[in-house]
Amino acid sequence: MIFDQAQYHQIKSRGKLPYADFFKITVKANTLEELAKKIHANPQTLAQTVAQFNVFAENGEDLALNRDGDTMRAFDGGPYYATPLATAMLNTQGGAKRNEQAQVLDAFNQPIPHLYSAGEFGGINANQYNGGGNLAECLIFGKIAGENAAKIKDDTDDVEPRLQGDEVDLGGNDLADDQVPSNYSVGKDQYLGVSDAGIGGRVIVRVTYRDHQLQNVEVLAESESEDVGQKAMAELPKEMVTKNTYDVDVVSGASSSSRALKSAVRNAIRKAEKSV
Structure with missing residues (x-):
């Protein structure tokens, strides 16, 4: 669990905690990079995760995990803390009924x-x-x-099996580090939006926004999967323009790619609204 100084004080103010050694196992660092090294985490991944969380907190909506925006607060400038968490046995009941044949x-x-x-x-x-x-x-x-x-079923059609050597293109993160919004131009009533929440990494969009109307959404850079990920990149911008909102239904099977695109468009729209 990663938290800042303000959260540290809030936890401290609670007095007795369920785990008495909580603060004994907590690690402190002045920067995120230093904290990442102490907990053996990837500094870039940690910084990106905190940056994404801050954007969601400032926007008041968590597009990654649907956390209540009222419970989120952007991280301050440090110092930062990390406390190791461990899972415990969890038992759940219920679900769809099954028979003796499973x-x-x-x-x-x-x-x-x-x-x-x-x-x-x-x-x-x-x-x-x-x-x-x-x-x-x-x-x-x-x-x-x-x-x-x-067991072979009577109603099963013949399906050609996939050979072990068959290659499946799942896409990847081939966006270069220098692919940042400053590399893209904007015209009148155009704004750039960015999100790092994609399956393939960063998603950058250019939005045309005029008189509170979403005129156009262009995906400038992304590295989502070649199947459903690309479907989300192609279909959602049109739906957003038609409905005049970034908040459209995600593409089935591409929820992460869809949320990343929605987050990037929202980021651009907020810039447009602040410029008025």
Whole structure:
């Protein structure tokens, strides 16, 4: 967990904490770069994450994790702190019901073809947890689900298997470090927006905004995946212009790319509104 001096004071003011050694294991540094070295993190990644968080906090909307904007506050200038966090055993109950063949059932208790489940999801422990019960369900229903899913079905079409050597282009982050907004020109009523939240890294847009109307959205730089990521880059700008808002539905399967584009466009729109 990374936090600044203001948050440190806020935690300190709470008095007794659930974990008595919280401050003993907390690391302090004057800069983010120094903090990253102390906790063996990538300095660039840490700085980028904090910068993105600050943008969301200032805008009052978390486009990455949908956190309530009222609970966010931009980091101050340091010093900075880091406290290691560890996961604990978590047990969840509920989920779609399954039968003894590990088939997931619909609302009418009929098996949904080709859909199986195991473990806590749809487990037999509804309102009470039996110690070790979920582990058993993972093992037992995992075996049942795997065996039944692997069986050849009469309604399965022949599918050509993918060979091990087949190459799949998933895209990548090939944006150079010098690809920053200052490298792009703007005309009358045009503004640049940037977001570092994309799957492939930075997304840069140029927005034409006049009389509170979104006239045009151009994607100047991005490195999203060649399939659904590019679909988001192509479709969302048109929808934003049509609806006159950056807040449009994400493209299915490309939620991160969609959120990054929305964040960049919002960034540009805010610049436009502040210039009026």
